[in-house]
Amino acid sequence: MDGAFLGREEELRHMEEVYEKKSFQFIAVKGRRRVGKTTLIQKFMENKKGVYFSARGISTEDNIRMLSAKLFGDEQATENIDVLLKGIFEMSKNERFVLAIDEYPRLCRKDNDVSDAFQQYIDENKNSSKLYLILSGSSMSMVEHEIIGESSPLYGRYTEQIDVTPFSYFEAREFLPHYTEDEKMRIFDMVGGMPGYLIRFQEYDNLIDPLVKEFLRRDAYFRNESRNILLQEFVKPDSYHQVLTAIANGYTTLGAIASKARMTPSLADRYVGHLISLKFIERLTPVDNPNGKTTRYRISDPYLMFFHRHILPTAGDSDDERLRAEANRILESQTSELGYTFETVSMQYLGKIWGGDAGTWWGDDSLTKTTREIDVVMTRETENGFEEGLFVECKYKNEKIGIDVLDRLIYNSELVRRYQRKSYAICSKSGFTENLEKKEGVLLLTLEDMVDGWSGKDTRRPGIRSRSTRC
Known part of the structure; x- marks a missing residue:
């Protein structure tokens, strides 16, 4: 090709x-x-x-x-x-x-x-x-x-x-054949599925060099790209940068965004609305209360997220030794953040093999007096007109996932006030314990499964190995 x-x-x-x-x-x-x-x-x-x-x-x-x-x-x-x-x-x-x-x-x-x-x-x-x-x-x-x-x-x-939309992870990774799967995931976390961004990594054989030369140097392409994007859409982009920076650093409610960006809630609401219309950020609500006031916002564009969290706070040094140290620090910090990107990748794959709409859920557990969360909830309508929910836990860790994760997922799903039928899936970077492998009624997917299933290498149904599932 x-x-x-x-x-x-x-x-x-x-x-x-x-x-x-x-x-x-x-x-x-x-x-x-x-x-x-x-x-x-x-x-x-x-x-x-x-x-x-x-x-x-x-x-x-x-x-x-x-x-x-x-x-x-x-x-x-x-x-x-x-x-x-x-x-x-x-x-x-x-x-x-x-x-x-x-x-x-x-x-x-x-x-x-x-x-x-x-x-x-x-x-x-x-x-x-x-x-x-x-x-x-x-x-x-x-x-x-x-x-x-x-x-x-x-x-x-x-x-x-x-x-013309950005590529999924499974399409984007084809631009990066000489990188490891973990490096591909990191690059997708940095720039998403934009072809014009992905090709800038093709001449490198590691992640430190592109971070230094393409992101961190004062005249680096990606140091200036965020401002160019916003200037193309807005006459005065600085306020939008403030909103994006707030969200990138964990201020995800409208009140928190307004406070961090030092603007009134009504002004923050206007800026957030503009950014949503351009698909730079997205509005999240629990799947069982989509029209309620319980709302969070997150940056849906990977590059803008990565830039405002990791690159914008840096000074744009010209000393490569200091920049390489900064690049190593960013990669170390990124390790703990790849879970969200893996959720996105899992959503993309499940959207292909299971269908439906992707969402998320959080809510209060009156028994434990805590807030519970579910990474991904897929929703589809059955042939009988019922709503079915696929509850998904995503783990991007260098360890196998045990049955306790499934037990917690099932418990949390019982708190969701929706769906006539419920199914379960766990997506893992590194596989599953033997006890979980033997468990029936759950779809278990490794990253390798998803890559092979997307490309059609698995001759069986994409991503579903020899386990009993409700898919």
Whole structure:
């Protein structure tokens, strides 16, 4: 498989199917910067008649002139959007032609007439055109405003929308073949499933060097990437950095976030809402009280989590010896934090083999007067219309997991006021004791099981070995 194009077969197949329709098609492609939109579009355009154009941060007129020059040649270049669009629809009247405009919001951010013109020409020509139009952008808020949102002149005009999302752990690890499984998990904890981030680890054969050169140095790529991400979405990113820093350091309720970030709860609520809309953070509630006031927030983007917890507090030293010592300290600290990332990995796998929606649970135990928690709760509806819950404990430790973990999981599940049917699973980095292995009625998965099951190496049902389960 092409190493530069890994894991986007489903999106590519969908784009090809739409291409075969021959009629006018308008594909809106959205996704974070470095998630692989450009690679996907350019791969799709191979061996097809068309033009790819990436809009720049220059004037609208200059962008239009550059695009028209690519389409019609320098002598017929124009700054007039109407002349440009008339020519595009004319050349695609009798044959399929692909026009991909990457970073489209840059083209029209200073001129609302551009999207109005696109709307007009699409409405007038869509029934007689064979144009395959692709508009994409990296600023999620601007894509919403300029392409897919109700306030956009183009709202309702696109025929397909493709969301290019980060890879799962099982897809991301394919970028890192020369690392150990534990190192792959650590890298996923650092940068998640973003292809543009993962490839930066490919030239290294350890974790210290990329931490020093890519994260900790004053001019390191990942030291500046967080600010670039937020600047792309917000005019004043500093307050959002404060909110993210608070959450990354364990302040997970709205009141605690507001206090740590030194802002009013109402202001913190507004910033949190914006970050949720961009999928940088997520709102958590217990699965048996989803609409209640018991709420926690956590950073759902691994890179932003890792950066605000470990990199932002450092000074950006220039002395490599001190930076290597700092990198070792970070790796040591990270060891105790990989459990949450392993929960995410387990959710991804169980979502594939078991289905349903992933959530979590915490609540009070009146008997012991303590707060109990369950790492992962998967919810699905059975054929009979009942709700089934799969209660999951995840342990990323260098030791086998014993039957006491299952007993505690079952006890905690009895406190959950939901579900007509309950099943149990335990995910472990290092396997299980003999007593737990013999236990029936529980799904036991090692990380190796999940990796093999995802890739299809196990010829039996993915991830389920010879144990009695209720899956």
